[in-house]
Amino acid sequence: MTLGPEHISFNYSDVFFCYHSVKSRVFDKFMNFHYLIYIYSGEMLITQNKKTTVVRKGECVFLHRDQRILVVKQPSSNGEEYRGVFLVFRRNFLKSKMGILADYASDFFENSKLDVQPIIQVPLKPNLKSLFLSLQPYFEFNVKPTPELMELKLYEGLLALLQTDKVFYKYLFNFHQSYKIDxxxxxxxxxxxxxxxxxxxxxxxxxxxxxxxxxxxxxxxxxxxxxxxxxxxxxxxxxxxxxxxxxxxxxxxxxxxxxxxxxxxxxxxxxxxxxxxxx
Missing domain, CATH: 1.10.10.60 (Homeodomain-like)
Known part of the structure; x- marks a missing residue:
């Protein structure tokens, strides 16, 4: 694939594709939604509360909503450009799927305290690996997926997370804050x-x-x-x-x-x- 501009970012129904060719790019962002991120090449540095997590080529990370992070997207040490994909799990989408998954999720809310981990590195099991491989062709500008297809990909990503670790039930389907922050x-x-x-x-x-x-x-x-x-x-x-x-x-x-x-x-x-x- 040949890309001209140094920075390209495009969004297909809450599936974001980002490309940076040479320079590092720094973002100071408040996370209003949950994110699932996969790095195709290059690397990403995520800093939250003075702790930095490095996500490299072929690695996947989950970011919990309602936190402020500093993100650096940059080429790898061997000069390979940064390319990554972001799946955004908004509340409306998650609420629309909660009924379908209620039988699986209900056991994890009863008498359970939510101990939030803001950044979780997710093991790349076959279900997630196949999802990200299927999204890779959409870095080509002449291939534009339909919104319906991207919603299916979001749902596939949601199911893959839930199958990876049951703790994601509590993270993804907890829509309320039971406390007030100072x-x-x-x-x-x-x-x-x-x-x-x-x-x-x-x-x-x-x-x-x-x-x-x-x-x-x-x-x-x-x-x-x-x-x-x-x-x-x-x-x-x-x-x-x-x-x-x-x-x-x-x-x-x-x-x-x-x-x-x-x-x-x-x-x-x-x-x-x-x-x-x-x-």
Whole structure:
């Protein structure tokens, strides 16, 4: 297969294919859904809570939802480009399959405490290996699968996980958070993530209404204004102390556009970011 661009990513109904030819690519991401990832070539470094997991060619990993991770996709040590496939298990998809699998799953919820492992390296048994081999031809751009076929592949991946280890029943079909995460700690750790307020609320185990109510206990600012201030403060630090340019860091600190970043930066500090003195 011959590919021209250095980076290519495309999605067929929640089956994502990614290709990077030369450079490493770094992503700081909050996981709203469960992911099953397979590496065809190159390697992926996944860091969560200061622990790094390396996933190499021919290896598979499961990422639990509701966590923040740092991902590096890069060529292998021998220069082989990165290619990987991601299966995304969204709640609606899992709920649609729960009834079919209820007879198999029910035993694992009774009197059972969920001890979540955020990253699980999954052994590549024949069922998973055949699934990923069957997906490989779709890296060719002239081969476009139907949504119906991709949903079957997602279901195949779901069944393969459940057959690999029964613990995945509890992970995949647990749709509720029975606890509330400390808002202040969570926001300070994740304020640079590209998340809506609804997503912040859900990730702390709250409805949007209770999230806003509890947020008033830690700040006189609204959550929206608090996020903007925190992101601007981090941007200010990166520009002043690390000699970064606004165009290089506005996405990193959580802004969607450079124009929006520039406008709110000037509103807060009274000058353009390019006018800041560099230490």
């Amino acid at each position: 808002i202040e700690e969570f926001m300070n750790e994740n304020y640079m993530c590209d998340m809506s307020l609804n997503q912040f609320a859900h990730s702390t185990g709250r409805s949007l209404t209770s999230f806003k109510r509890d947020f008033r206990k830690i700040s006189t600012l609204s959550p929206e204004k608090w996020l903007i201030n925190k992101r601007l403060e981090e941007a200010y630090n990166l520009i002043i102390n690390h000699h970064k340019k606004a165009s290089d860091i506005y996405l990193q600190v959580g802004f969607k556009s450079l124009a929006h970043f520039s406008r709110v930066f000037k509103e807060k500090y009274g000058i353009n970011s390019s006018q800041l003195p560099i230490k």
